[in-house]
Amino acid sequence: MPTIREESASRLRQEFAATRVGLTWLGVRKSLTSEQKARAADGFDAEVRFLSATKKLLDTQHPRFRAVTALKGRIVGYWKGLTLPYPEPGLRLIRQSVIPEFDGQLRTFQSELQQQVTLLDDHYAELRRTARDRLGQLFSEADYPVSLKDEFEITWDFPSVEPPGYLLQLNPRLYQQECQRMQARFDEAVQLTEQMFFDELSKLVSHLTERLTGREDGKAKVFRDSAIENLLEFFGRFRTLSVHSSAELDQLVERAKDVLSGVQPQDLRDSAARRQQVASQMAAVQATLEGLLIDRPRRSIVRPGTARSGHADRD
Structure with missing residues (x-):
């Protein structure tokens, strides 16, 4: 006779589906070049190999950038609030009955993200000028894409976790x-x-x-x-x-x-x-x-050979 947990696992397998949300997001920090780190090390009389340094490319406190960042938090919060954990990086479990609602909300988020990024892109030239002033000799045009419109994206799917027939x-x-x-x-x-x-x-x-x-x-x-x-x-x-x-x-x-x-x-x-x-x-x-x-002993599930991908699940 199956135990309560075995019955629960069977119910979970029958009533839920795997879902994955991916977020492509503009990186706003970049490592200094070897030459730049060497110059920084000289200023502190330090060895270069013991120095790690990055530069911040854009002002993330700008209201338009903060609006985009806040939306990211809402997307991840909604996804995790509607799903259960699953022991595979990047995957969570969602009730099959709420998938249409979930898909509709993610489409709404997708549209809102496009709108917010468009508004942010309107201020992109201003943000680059500010970065040029603040970074001084560390500023490089090569660090910046021509536009921000393709630098943010949300994707989602429902991968099968069952053995192929x-x-x-x-x-x-x-x-x-x-x-x-x-x-x-x-x-x-x-x-x-x-x-x-x-x-x-x-x-x-x-x-x-x-x-x-x-x-x-x-x-x-x-x-x-x-x-x-x-x-x-x-x-x-x-x-x-x-x-x-x-x-x-x-x-x-x-x-x-x-x-x-x-x-x-x-x-x-x-x-x-x-x-x-x-x-x-x-x-x-x-x-x-x-x-x-x-x-209750806490479980720590570690799988050799797996690494975090660019998904929204970042526990």
């Missing part, structure tokens, strides 16, 4: 080996998912408890709505993405939800008694979480 005809034994390898990957994905949810819940509960009980200069710490809103968002993601591989985790999420049921942030500001009640209940959840996290 033709392998069954060519080599049944090898096909079975590949099936076992894929099943092991999904077993790992279940464990990675559990760890992700445990860690995230622990962090959010700890933060809320600290804000409710901590004091600064003899006064209660500032309590922001986001301390509760982030937990409510977590509950929604857990409901959508969890494959329920851990009864302990399910119970803790339900306990935390019950504590916050009907609680408004302003309630905790207006009522010291309500604040203390929620803080006490959340502290109990946190204590249980900490105990479970201590008992």
Whole structure:
């Protein structure tokens, strides 16, 4: 009879698909040439081989550049918020039922990126002039593309992680080996998912408890709505993405939800008694979480011969 985790891995394999998001992004730092590093080393009476130096090509604090950078953060945040980890660099797992929504949102991001880069390109000459002034003799026209319009791009796809069907005809034994390898990957994905949810819940509960009980200069710490809103968002993601591989985790999420049921942030500001009640209940959840996290060995999956590619998954 299969275990709960084996059932969860099977459900994960049946209901989810692999997805990959790639981001092409203009590099804004460039290493100094050997001659430039030698000149810099002379200035500090240092050996060149012990010196590492780069130059910043563009002002990334320019409002238009910051707008493009902020969009990158939104893209990665959306992708990771809608998916689960998978033990292959650059890949994550997404529910098959939300793929159309995901594809539509990525197309929206793609269009927005094009618009933001066009606006940035309108200021490109200004940014280069500023760089020329600030870099002095380190400035080189060769470091800069003619336009920025082709320097930023988002791509996404849904690569298959299942053994190819033709392998069954060519080599049944090898096909079975590949099936076992894929099943092991999904077993790992279940464990990675559990760890992700445990860690995230622990962090959010700890933060809320600290804000409710901590004091600064003899006064209660500032309590922001986001301390509760982030937990409510977590509950929604857990409901959508969890494959329920851990009864302990399910119970803790339900306990935390019950504590916050009907609680408004302003309630905790207006009522010291309500604040203390929620803080006490959340502290109990946190204590249980900490105990479970201590008992759960953290997995470190390292695969020889694999390297990070230019994908958005940069944990």
